[in-house]
Amino acid sequence: MSVDLINLANVTISGVLTGLVYGLMALGLSVIFGVARVINFAHGEMMIISMYVASLLFEWFGINPFFAMVPVAVLFFYLGYFLQSKVIQPFITRPDHTQFMLLLAIAMIMTHSTLIVFGPDARTVSLDFLLESIELGPLLIDRGKLYAALVSFSAAVALFSFFRFTFTGTAIRACADNWLGAKITGLNIRKLYAIAFGLGSGCVAVAGCMLILLVDFTPALGPPYTLLAFIIVIVGGLGSMTGALLGGMLIGVTEALAGLWITPSAKSMFSFALMIAVLLVRPRGLLGNKL
Amino acid sequence: MRRRQFNRLLLATAASGVASFNIARAQSSKLRVGVLLPKSGLQGLIGQSCQKGADLAPAVIKDLFGIDIELMNADTETQVDTARTRAERLIQEGAHCLVGPFDSGAAAAIAQVAEQRGVPFVINIAAAPQITEQGYKFVFRNFPIASELIRNGLTLIADLFKATGAMPRTAVFMHVNDTFGQANAKAIGAIMPQLNLPFSLVETISYDPAAKDLSVEVAKAKSTKADFLLLVSRLNDAILLRREIIKQRWNVMGMISPGSPGMYEKQFYQTLGKLSDGCVSNVPWFDPQAAVTKSVDAAFRKHNPQDQLRFHALNVGYTFEAILIAADAYKRAKSTDAQALTEAIRATEIKNRMMIGAPIKFNAKRQVEGNLSACIQNQGQKPVVVLPAPSAEAQAKFPWTEYKRA
Numbered sequence: 001m002s003v004d005l006i007n008l009a010n011v012t013i014s015g016v017l018t019g020l021v022y023g024l025m026a027l028g029l030s031v032i033f034g035v036a037r038v039i040n041f042a043h044g045e046m047m048i049i050s051m052y053v054a055s056l057l058f059e060w061f062g063i064n065p066f067f068a069m070v071p072v073a074v075l076f077f078y079l080g081y082f083l084q085s086k087v088i089q090p091f092i093t094r095p096d097h098t099q100f101m102l103l104l105a106i107a108m109i110m111t112h113s114t115l116i117v118f119g120p121d122a123r124t125v126s127l128d129f130l131l132e133s134i135e136l137g138p139l140l141i142d143r144g145k146l147y148a149a150l151v152s153f154s155a156a157v158a159l160f161s162f163f164r165f166t167f168t169g170t171a172i173r174a175c176a177d178n179w180l181g182a183k184i185t186g187l188n189i190r191k192l193y194a195i196a197f198g199l200g201s202g203c204v205a206v207a208g209c210m211l212i213l214l215v216d217f218t219p220a221l222g223p224p225y226t227l228l229a230f231i232i233v234i235v236g237g238l239g240s241m242t243g244a245l246l247g248g249m250l251i252g253v254t255e256a257l258a259g260l261w262i263t264p265s266a267k268s269m270f271s272f273a274l275m276i277a278v279l280l281v282r283p284r285g286l287l288g289n290k291l
Numbered sequence: 292m293r294r295r296q297f298n299r300l301l302l303a304t305a306a307s308g309v310a311s312f313n314i315a316r317a318q319s320s321k322l323r324v325g326v327l328l329p330k331s332g333l334q335g336l337i338g339q340s341c342q343k344g345a346d347l348a349p350a351v352i353k354d355l356f357g358i359d360i361e362l363m364n365a366d367t368e369t370q371v372d373t374a375r376t377r378a379e380r381l382i383q384e385g386a387h388c389l390v391g392p393f394d395s396g397a398a399a400a401i402a403q404v405a406e407q408r409g410v411p412f413v414i415n416i417a418a419a420p421q422i423t424e425q426g427y428k429f430v431f432r433n434f435p436i437a438s439e440l441i442r443n444g445l446t447l448i449a450d451l452f453k454a455t456g457a458m459p460r461t462a463v464f465m466h467v468n469d470t471f472g473q474a475n476a477k478a479i480g481a482i483m484p485q486l487n488l489p490f491s492l493v494e495t496i497s498y499d500p501a502a503k504d505l506s507v508e509v510a511k512a513k514s515t516k517a518d519f520l521l522l523v524s525r526l527n528d529a530i531l532l533r534r535e536i537i538k539q540r541w542n543v544m545g546m547i548s549p550g551s552p553g554m555y556e557k558q559f560y561q562t563l564g565k566l567s568d569g570c571v572s573n574v575p576w577f578d579p580q581a582a583v584t585k586s587v588d589a590a591f592r593k594h595n596p597q598d599q600l601r602f603h604a605l606n607v608g609y610t611f612e613a614i615l616i617a618a619d620a621y622k623r624a625k626s627t628d629a630q631a632l633t634e635a636i637r638a639t640e641i642k643n644r645m646m647i648g649a650p651i652k653f654n655a656k657r658q659v660e661g662n663l664s665a666c667i668q669n670q671g672q673k674p675v676v677v678l679p680a681p682s683a684e685a686q687a688k689f690p691w692t693e694y695k696r697a
Contacts, residue, residue: 007513007514010510010539011506011510014507014510015507115331119331120330120332120335122335122336130534131537131538131566132538133538140539140540142506216527216530220331220332221503224501255507256507259507259508259511260510260511263497264496264502264505264507264511265497267507268499
């Protein structure tokens with residue numbers, strides 16, 4: 001294999017692996033919107049808080065993020081459940097702009113609280129294997145990225161299975177498909193909305209626990225991650241779970257290839273270009289329902 | 292109370308308020324120095340490092356020169372717009388002089404404010420040449436411009452290769468894509484051909500200063516098969532790059548910065564531990580033998596018992612000197628009047644200084660010439676002077692230990 005091809009393969013694999021973690025993050029946003037029709041503008045900020053919680057568990061108790069993700073996900077499930085049932089629910093029937101302002105306010109409170117508590121310094125989690133790579137012939141696969149991607153993919157499969165094979169999951173899907181029909185059959189819509197928000201929050205918490213293996217983080221990173229999650233769900237299709245994963249991988253690979261072939265300093269520009277192209281050709285996103 | 296009486300009372304109150312404010316300004320016996328630094332955001336750690344130099348300045352300057360100064364601190368949040376508004380606010384709140392801001396973009400914005408408001412501004416660290424090319428009257432800089440910084444840095448690279456007997460033939464140049472990085476890239480392009488260096492650049496790769504992942508950039512650099520990495524970085528990206536070099540098993544002789552921050556910062560050592568060793572930065576540095584340095588070092592240890600000055604050498608040194616320039620001018624001007632202070636700064640001549648270089652003296656462009664660099668190598672997880680030979684604390688080691696010869 002020529003050096004160029006090896007490089008291309010390495011960069012593509014790296015893009016896919018990072019994209020899977022991004023995909024799980026965006027999956028949370030997609031679940032929340034798909035069911036409750038609430039656009040969570042505090043999504044990236046929630047993920048940053050989950051990263052801080054996981055890093056504290058690592059610093060204080062030495063709990064590896066792979067294990068920490070379970071209690072962090074449970075904690076965030078309840079946090080999301082509470083947020084939806086007590087704070088967001090009253091805004092469900094109000095005009096969209098009030099929901100927008102509410103979630104933006106929540107996002108700002110989260111960012112500034114994190115800044116007050118933890119300060120502006122970048123944090124990281126140091127594990128020995130994070131500096132290692134797996135050699136597959138001429139290919140080098142970043143061990144940290146590989147593990148993070150595998151966990152993210154497994155979490156996504158678990159979530160799909162929950163929606164597919166459990167009664168609560170089916171009820172949530174029914175609620176998303178036909179709100180009035182679900183109400184007539186006696187489903188507790190409020191509770192299902194709160195569960196969906198909790199699941200979305202849990203998803204973003206797992207993504208946060210995996211992302212601390214890949215990046216250094218600060219409170220200021222919340223808004224860029226919210227924006228990234230939006231780009232991914234718009235590309236994949238708002239409300240589509242598989243679309244979110246596909247969108248994540250596409251964005252990861254697009255940025256990686258743009259960095260390799262064009263210029264690294266403009267690679268995030270290509271995410272936006274991809275989003276515009278998808279919106280022009282297929283306004284509902286790659287796997288989204290008809291508008 | 293009738294309306295006319297009320298209006299008179301209101302007017303009198305307002306007038307007395309204004310009068311007392313003016314009296315307070317005129318009677319001020321201290322020079323109020325507005326210190327603008329990026330204490331949060333991307334450059335937060337470097338800004339906090341610079342702040343250590345500002346914090347110890349009033350006491351050291353009072354002890355050494357008997358001058359009273361008062362600091363008014365502001366955080367630019369690593370944002371140009373915030374730097375501009377904070378500068379305006381400091382002036383409104385009574386700052387007689389501005390100092391800062393460790394960033395060329397922010398320095399350019401503050402310079403405009405200082406010029407419009409007629410308040411002297413002493414730049415501590417910022418290398419983009421255009422800031423002192425505008426004909427500004429109130430803007431002064433005691434830091435080498437990009438071309439000077441790069442010329443010093445590249446010359447020291449040649450000296451390093453001579454001293455270690457290393458024979459690298461090619462380099463890949465990676466630089467952060469901000470005002471500072473672009474100014475450095477431009478200077479390297481212009482100066483390299485003049486210096487007849489023993490290596491050539493095979494590729495130039497710029498990257499986003501806010502990048503969270505530099506794996507693609509390093510893959511691209513690795514594919515060039517260059518002998519070493521010539522780097523103009525900030526702190527976080529320098530850490531990311533070092534990690535990626537290890538992950539991608541890039542067999543490169545070393546990382547050398549011709550004059551940028553990142554690899555000699557405390558956080559670099561804390562985050563990378565032993566992996567920080569071997570990296571080289573050719574940067575302006577303090578003179579350990581200077582009397583001022585000894586006073587600053589003592590004050591630094593008092594303020595930061597768990598820390599060492601060498602981890603903040605450039606940041607503390609130049610921030611301290613910028614405040615010293617303002618204080619020295621105030622002593623000679625005997626006034627906080629902006630025009631008098633500006634004239635006094637213009638006539639500055641400080642021979643006993645902390646940083647290595649010629650005396651602090653501003654040229655017609657209000658720029659200090661003759662600030663020199665030292666070759667700093669990370670050894671034993673701390674920055675050590677390895678060149679020039681008279682100031683060397685240890686021998687230079689190049690290539691770094693992990694390099695495997697073909």
